Ligand SMILES: Nc1ncnc2c1ncn2[C@@H]1O[C@H](COP(=O)(O)OP(=O)(O)OP(=O)(O)O)[C@@H](O)[C@H]1O
Ligand code: SF4
């Protein structure tokens with residue numbers, strides 16, 4: 001049953017998250033240097049103060065106990081305290097998560113509309129439309145997000161002045177305006193990838209024998225396209241689009257840095273540079289959870305779209 | 317069983333076909349002529365690559381992009397090549413195709429019920445419930461008693477034999493006049509093959525269906541067909557009454573086919589005809605295409621392309637047809 | 651990072667059906683890659699100026715005089731920094747590819763050879779690793795070991811390993827199922843000897859092809875990490891660092907330094923990719939996921 005497939009996926013997700021959380025915690029635990037050093041600003045602490053602080057941040061407990069503290073807190077939404085900033089990591093993350101979330105969602109919308117749209121066009125209309133989509137997408141696919149960001153800023157923000165260069169703006173329209181260039185930069189190469197995959201999927205489906213059967217039975221062209229070509233091509237298209245969107249969660253940090261957006265990705269990088277362990281752990285966990293959840297959504301859609309699912313799992 | 321007096325339902329005349337292979341047109345069919353009368357079953361026999369499927373695709377107008385066609389195909393007196401739009405679709409409803417491998421010829425992500433009732437619902441505006449009821453009825457007719465349940469299943473949940481029955485039943489739902497069966501049993505095991513063959517034969521006598529039955533097995537064709545056309549390298553090389561082909565062939569290739577036995581089961585391709593099969597792509601234009609494998613070859617064979625000459629109630633494409641007359645039957649081939 | 655998701659699945663070479671020659675694109679790509687490699691080796695030696703000599707008064711001066719591509723945000727010679735920066739920009743990716751190829755082929759070989767529980771265990775472990783995007787691993791390693799080229803190389807090697815292992819497992823499994831391997835086993839040849847003398851050499855062309863595609867992605871990903879500030883640290887010259895240093899120039903109307911570095915990255919990435927695809931064709935790519 002497809003339900004069985006999904007249950008297996010959810011179980012795997014749980015295991016993945018558990019191991020991932022352990023790795024995240026362990027990695028930063030083994031970091032050399034005393035996390036309290038940041039607190040004291042380099043001055044040596046009195047032994048009493050040292051002990052008091054260690055107790056407060058659970059630093060005196062065994063490793064597994066610390067992990068348990070952290071994990072059980074994380075499940076309740078408490079990701080601990082940033083030692084240098086004296087602030088709740090959860091609050092720090094919550095303040096910034098919406099930027100990353102809107103950016104990724106905006107880019108996802110662009111990818112779905114433009115990427116799938118262009119791919120459909122190219123796949124169903126051989127000839128010059130197809131060739132131009134192919135040429136443009138092979139060039140766009142080679143442009144990494146940070147190069148795209150630079151070029152977009154140089155052209156659309158500086159030269160033409162159509163879009164603001166920095167910040168997030170006010171109100172929904174303000175956000176939209178400020179996030180447009182970043183979202184385009186984030187989406188660009190993915191649009192190209194998705195367009196190409198969509199085109200290939202359409203071409204492969206058009207050539208399938210069962211499509212020939214449908215034509216031979218006198219089914220009208222538009223129904224052959226929607227009921228057979230598009231319906232079946234939807235399987236690889238959703239999978240690739242979903243996986244591509246999931247990957248944006250991490251690359252978002254690049255675009256946030258280029259456009260000076262105060263999102264999770266940029267904050268992760270900053271905290272890593274500042275060795276703010278608790279924040280790095282917190283953001284890593286949030287990003288991994290988001291990444292894994294999007295992948296679960298992809299798996300679910302795959303199971304919904306393809307009745308043969310139990311015959312073989314999706315190629316990762 | 318012959319119906320020479322009635323006008324043929326399907327008439328294929330000097331059909332030629334060029335396909336785009338790597339940017340250039342190559343000849344795949346060169347001279348295919350035969351006819352199928354109302355209620356008649358005609359076999360089309362030939363080795364792999366001889367152009368049987370392409371003939372079917374030409375008849376049903378399913379040619380690949382860039383194909384160039386010559387000659388004429390007439391159905392019920394009307395020219396098929398000029399059909400388009402709604403007229404083409406209604407022609408296709410009258411000419412149903414049963415494909416070789418139901419596994420790939422039925423959309424794997426749609427339910428069996430959807431496949432069976434699709435044409436009724438989209439082209440004939442039959443309501444879903446009624447279409448379903450008719451599908452169940454038709455499934456019963458082809459020997460699937462639990463149709464209700466089958467309609468809810470997906471193709472991968474059915475065996476190959478069941479699926480081929482589903483394919484046949486689905487073609488019958490639109491009451492076609494001609495069935496193009498392109499190796500309908502090749503993908504199946506031997507017992508299932510026999511059942512499907514029996515089913516086709518039954519449908520023909522019960523419904524008066526005309527059938528063009530394609531196979532690479534001369535004996536299988538003889539079992540269901542009144543007449544059989546033998547194809548080699550994109551040409552018809554002999555057309556005769558089926559029962560005569562095996563014992564009294566007119567063309568050396570037919571004789572070789574008759575002497576060849578399919579290996580083990582009938583899913584294995586014929587390999588017993590000595591020499592390598594020639595595709596029409598490689599066939600010479602100025603001589604007999606079979607010359608390279610023919611034990612009776614003479615210099616005259618390669619000097620000009622032989623034409624199909626009437627002989628003994630049929631026709632054969634061999635310059636030595638008169639000389640070889642009566643000597644080919646039952647000759648066990650080396 | 652995302653870019654690595656793209657390497658094409660493939661399999662072992664089909665012997666005797668190899669196409670010779672790289673074709674025009676292949677040769678141009680090879681030339682670009684060769685030039686970049688040459689620069690990585692001799693770049694710092696032939697740089698016309700000291701890549702680290704700053705002169706803030708001269709910042710953003712355009713091309714001219716003995717500064718062929720002008721001066722950057724701190725008045726350093728852009729050409730010299732490009733030439734000197736080739737070293738870390740090319741060496742880092744090379745290390746990444748070597749490490750993940752070694753580890754990946756070992757894992758792939760073991761899973762393909764042992765099958766069963768070992769295979770299942772390895773692939774479950776790899777699945778978990780897939781949940782860590784490259785940038786995230788880079789941030790983690792930077793936080794743990796301090797930001798720098800080595801931390802970034804380690805992070806990317808870890809991030810790439812599951813892809814490589816999965817690709818090579820497929821290729822090696824194909825090879826393992828060849829009849830001649832069974833014949834060798836029957837003759838009593840040990841597993842290690844078969845792997846070293848037969849399986850690996852046959853899969854090698856495929857590994858080289860995949861490796862060069864991977865190299866392209868590694869150039870890009872390392873540049874991104876340095877650009878983010880958790881890879882090579884300024885003022886060391888590196889293409890990724892150069893983009894981040896000179897980004898302000900774009901707003902000020904001096905895009906040249908940042909664009910030069912960006913162009914170098916894109917050129918190497920595209921060339922490496924095209925070359926890898928050609929090699930893959932020659933190694934006998936057959937589709938399938
Ligand atoms: N789409 C195509 N484009 C070009 N050539 C084709 C195409 N499809 C088939 N051919 C060629 O046309 C010739 C006839 O093919 P066809 O499929 O009609 O053979 P067949 O008699 O049905 O063989 P089989 O018994 O294997 O089904 C073959 O030589 C084949 O290589
Ligand atoms: S024409 Fe000649 S070569 Fe051809 S079949 Fe007849 S005898 Fe043989």
Ligand SMILES: [Mg+2]
Nearest residue numbers: 368369370498
């Ligand atoms: Mg065929």
